[in-house]
Amino acid sequence: MNKQGCPTVHFYDQDFVDIYDRSWAWIQDFWHEGTKANGFTPQYFHYTNDPALNQFDSCLASFFMVYSNKIYPTEPLLDNFYQKQELSGAIRGAYNISDGTPLLTKDNPEGVQPPLFAYAEFNLYHKGGNKKRLREIMPYLEKYFGWLENTFKKENGLYAVPLSATMMPNSPRENAYYPLDFNTQQAISALYMSAIGDVLNDKELSFKYKRQYFSLKTRINSLMWNDQAGIYFDLDKEEKQVEVKTIAAFWTLLAEIPSEDKVNKLIDHLQNPDTFGTENPFPTLAADEPAFDERGMGCRGSVNPAFTFMVVKGLEKFARYELARETSIRHLYYMLDTLHPEGKEKGNIYEAYAPLKDGPAQWPGNKKGFPRPMFLAYAGLSTIALMIENVIGLFISLPRKTVDWIMPTLEIMGIENLSLKRNMITILSNKSGRGWEIRLESEKLYYFTINILDEKKTKTLPIPSGKCSMLIDKL
DSSP states (O other): OOTTOSOEEEOSSHHHHHHHHHHHHHHGGGEEOOOTTTOOOSSEEOOTTOSEEEHHHHHHHHHHHTTSTTSSOSHHHHHHHHTTOOTTOOOOSEEETTTOOBOOBTTBTTOOOOOOHHHHHHHHHHHHOOHHHHHHHHHHHHHHHHHHHHHHBOTTSOBOOOGGGGTOTTOSOTTOSBOHHHHHHHHHHHHHHHHHHHHTTOHHHHHHHHHHHHHHHHHIIIIIEETTTTEEOEEOTTSOEEOOOBGGGGHHHHTTOSOHHHHHHHHHHHHOTTTTOOSSSOOSBOTTSTTOOTTBTTTTTOBOHHHHHHHHHHHHHTTOHHHHHHHHHHHHHHHHHHHSOSTTOOOOOBSOBOSSSSSBOBOTTOTTOSSOBTOHHHHHIIIIIIIIIIIIOEEEETTTTEEEEEESSOOSEEEEEEEETTEEEEEEEEEETTEEEEEEEESSOEEEEEEEGGGTEEEEEEEOSEEEEEEGGGO
């Protein structure tokens, strides 16, 4: 365990630093021990008031937990599900906390949830560099992929799953039989399984899943894209488009499915205040849809940090770094205003937020207590992962020994004591008497790329062990 604690971030707005620090402090209240009865790992992260351990929440939480300097081990989040895998390859989306049995419902009898394991594992590999783990978990991923195919794939090559499997309750897409998001998530799974095959130097594995990926990509582009609306839609049982604009359309960016022309149309929606470019970006339902409600009402307009994170990661895929950062900052300001409301009202962080004003989303009459307060599985994606990767702008790959710092403009910010396996690094930008300076400290050699977007400056340098600094004007 790293005695120095979680990494420290530096940013000109101290409120951003505070919510980042507090998020790490809050996480320890949701750290649990497995029991003989439930069969879970000795340590794992779980929302205490939830009777179920959820696959979707656990996969997402891994994206910020990797930055804890191993104080909070990330692998157990995913291992809990692998060790519950059935002979058929099935991994159910939710397991009972008390006895570890799968929780199946009438509307989702197979207990399926978004298949994000391969995406989460690939991210884990780049932050932790553990190639051996990829070899160990690949059989679980293959069996799981096969189970999804055998159970849900139809003759047209698309997947038909219950709408509850999309983690978007009450989204007004009742006629959707082939959900756009689930099909895209399975394409994401194939894309990263192929990438894992490349890492393992297994050409057969890589080709097998690349073929699966392109098959889904072709079908999604040919059947689900609507050029007039400039967005992707779900399909009904007759393969007709269900013309309701939802956040599900933007999983396609993360899956690298749209052409540049389609990307531009999708991004137009993300910047359009009448659809998804609301004050707090990005609502689960387009603001011009008849069912949109500015209170949020579940998936009828709420801003959910899980989906905001997904959209931002999709924007990165197409090098829209400035838009990714700008919307991350806007979203975080709304989280901060809800945490520190004016007057006597007590603040908190939540599962979902209102799209057009400060405060949590509302859903009067909802029996599940939506939105859940202190729901870190989603909120931590914004306060930790987006903070490091998009507000500060650091992209790290341990296997490649690279740290990329993408900065729209020069600001006082950076990170201190981030653990890269057994290497602690510090990267800070500051203004000195000699001009803008970046100070670096590391225990081992790595390659550092600085990319200042508005000055069109990019430079890659090998950073030796010890302390050094670079003057931006000399780049």
